[in-house]
Amino acid sequence: MVRITGMTVSWTRHRFQGGVLALDAANTVVLRGDAARTFDRFEDPLEIACFAEAASLFRADELGGRRLAVADPLASAPLVLSIRETTDRLFRNAVHAGGGLAAADMTPFLRACADGLACADTLVGAPGRPFGDADTPVAVEAALATSALSLLAHDRRTRLKVCRNCNWLFLDRSRNGSRLWCDMAVCGNRRKASRHYRRRKAAPEVHDA
Numbered sequence: 001m002v003r004i005t006g007m008t009v010s011w012t013r014h015r016f017q018g019g020v021l022a023l024d025a026a027n028t029v030v031l032r033g034d035a036a037r038t039f040d041r042f043e044d045p046l047e048i049a050c051f052a053e054a055a056s057l058f059r060a061d062e063l064g065g066r067r068l069a070v071a072d073p074l075a076s077a078p079l080v081l082s083i084r085e086t087t088d089r090l091f092r093n094a095v096h097a098g099g100g101l102a103a104a105d106m107t108p109f110l111r112a113c114a115d116g117l118a119c120a121d122t123l124v125g126a127p128g129r130p131f132g133d134a135d136t137p138v139a140v141e142a143a144l145a146t147s148a149l150s151l152l153a154h155d156r157r158t159r160l161k162v163c164r165n166c167n168w169l170f171l172d173r174s175r176n177g178s179r180l181w182c183d184m185a186v187c188g189n190r191r192k193a194s195r196h197y198r199r200r201k202a203a204p205e206v207h208d209a
């Protein structure tokens, strides 16, 4: 099993269930909306470099094989977090609004994405080279922005969902669009188990840190 381990986080495949890079990043905040139990895997900014290393593998298809570069995690952190948070707000609200995008959420999202793209002098979206030339790495900020902007496409936006167990955002690529969980093997099974013991308090399970 591929496992890239930072100081506090093992960046396993389960951490990459969002369907696209930008949602994997949004999901580095666990249990959003649960004030008592939420936590941030980027609390230590050095984890951003480990995330980028793991995402280069787990998101190789989306990235067209281009690797992500983080020159200085501490310097990158404010913009990475800005793209992450504006992405989560825009698309989480879109899920609740049936795919509609709130103008008030779009402005900060587009500003953050513009700042992210400014970190890379590259050509994105070319056939076979969705994130630019795979021979050189691309700045993680630019890749996050490119991935997040791809979610604006109607056929992606209408497939966005929120996991019923852990509150992660994910892209449902199933044929009939019927997925309920970000990861059946983790969230699906935990919810089934908690239904089985329904006399117990059915609190959402936290992913292992």
Ligand SMILES: [Zn+2]
Residues within 6 Å of the ligand: 163, 164, 165, 166, 167, 168, 181, 182, 183, 187
């Ligand atoms: Zn989940």
